[in-house]
Amino acid sequence: MTEDVVPVMRIGDTLLVALQGDLDDTTVIRIEEQLTREIANTSATGMLIDVSRLSVVDSFIARVLARIVAMVRLLGAQAAVVGIQPAVAITLVELGVPMGHLDTALTAEQGLALLQRLRRDDTGTDLP
Amino acid sequence: MTTGSFTNHEPDVFGIGHEADLIRVRKVLRAEAETAGLNLVDATKLITAGSELARNILNYATGGRGRIRVEQIHREGRRGVRATFSDDGPGIEDIDAALTDGFSTRGSLGLGLPGAQRLVDDMTITSDTTSGTTVVIVKWER
Numbered sequence: 698m699t700e701d702v703v704p705v706m707r708i709g710d711t712l713l714v715a716l717q718g719d720l721d722d723t724t725v726i727r728i729e730e731q732l733t734r735e736i737a738n739t740s741a742t743g744m745l746i747d748v749s750r751l752s753v754v755d756s757f758i759a760r761v762l763a764r765i766v767a768m769v770r771l772l773g774a775q776a777a778v779v780g781i782q783p784a785v786a787i788t789l790v791e792l793g794v795p796m797g798h799l800d801t802a803l804t805a806e807q808g809l810a811l812l813q814r815l816r817r818d819d820t821g822t823d824l825p
Numbered sequence: 826m827t828t829g830s831f832t833n834h835e836p837d838v839f840g841i842g843h844e845a846d847l848i849r850v851r852k853v854l855r856a857e858a859e860t861a862g863l864n865l866v867d868a869t870k871l872i873t874a875g876s877e878l879a880r881n882i883l884n885y886a887t888g889g890r891g892r893i894r895v896e897q898i899h900r901e902g903r904r905g906v907r908a909t910f911s912d913d914g915p916g917i918e919d920i921d922a923a924l925t926d927g928f929s930t931r932g933s934l935g936l937g938l939p940g941a942q943r944l945v946d947d948m949t950i951t952s953d954t955t956s957g958t959t960v961v962i963v964k965w966e967r
Contacts, residue, residue: 719848719851719852721844721845721847721848722844722847722880723844752855752869752872753851753869753872753873753876754873755873755876755877755880756877756937756940757880782869783866784865784866784868784869785869787866787869787870788866788869788870788873788944791870791940791943791944792873792877792940792941792943792944793926793939793940793943794940
């Protein structure tokens with residue numbers, strides 16, 4: 698499947714993706730495939746995944762989000778998840794989804810600054 | 826375990842057998858959570874727990890099929906939502922193990938059942954290898 702599922706905006710070297718709506722598992726997987734392609738096909742060095750319009754993130758969606766971030770890193774770029782709603786964050790922590798290793802920011806603007814910092818700090822070693 | 830009584834509000838009952846039903850389950854739970862006056866955090870927890878349980882049916886039940894029933898409940902002046910997920914098999918062999926974090930027969934994170942349990946006020950599982958599995962979750966308004 699190669700058709701695009703989500704619109705991806707480019708700001709400088711960073712790709713900005715805003716997820717929205719109620720996502721079923723197939724859609725989530727297709728988004729993962731699309732974003733991996735986008736990073737591989739562009740010279741983007743960062744990706745911000747905006748989840749502020751997701752009112753539900755269950756363990757599957759969370760797991761795929763973490764996988765997308767890991768893949769972006771493998772492809773030599775940095776990724777951060779921005780805008781997790783407070784109710785979603787509380788739910789994810791209680792659900793027990795391990796997301797502590799994800800770089801996150803409250804807003805897209807803070808996310809851009811975070812990516813800048815990650816790029817600067819990126820000396821080839823894994824960040825905690 | 827019985828919690829509360831029915832109201833005249835008709836329960837939502839429908840089959841689960843396709844991925845699109847994940848979205849329907851979330852939508853119905855959201856509407857019922859609103860009716861019961863659950864706050865945003867509690868509604869989100871209930872919807873997420875329901876999403877996990879519906880996915881369990883798709884992934885583990887015979888033919889990936891099952892049913893859900895969602896209803897309003899009342900107890901001592903408090904309102905709540907009860908959702909009952911049932912399937913016709915094959916049943917959970919070891920419920921205690923299935924309720925343990927990290928236990929999975931499918932290579933997933935194994936958070937489905939124990940995670941759902943943490944998100945609701947009450948969760949009961951009945952399961953045997955002849956009649957299948959029923960999981961009942963309850964969330965009360967604060």
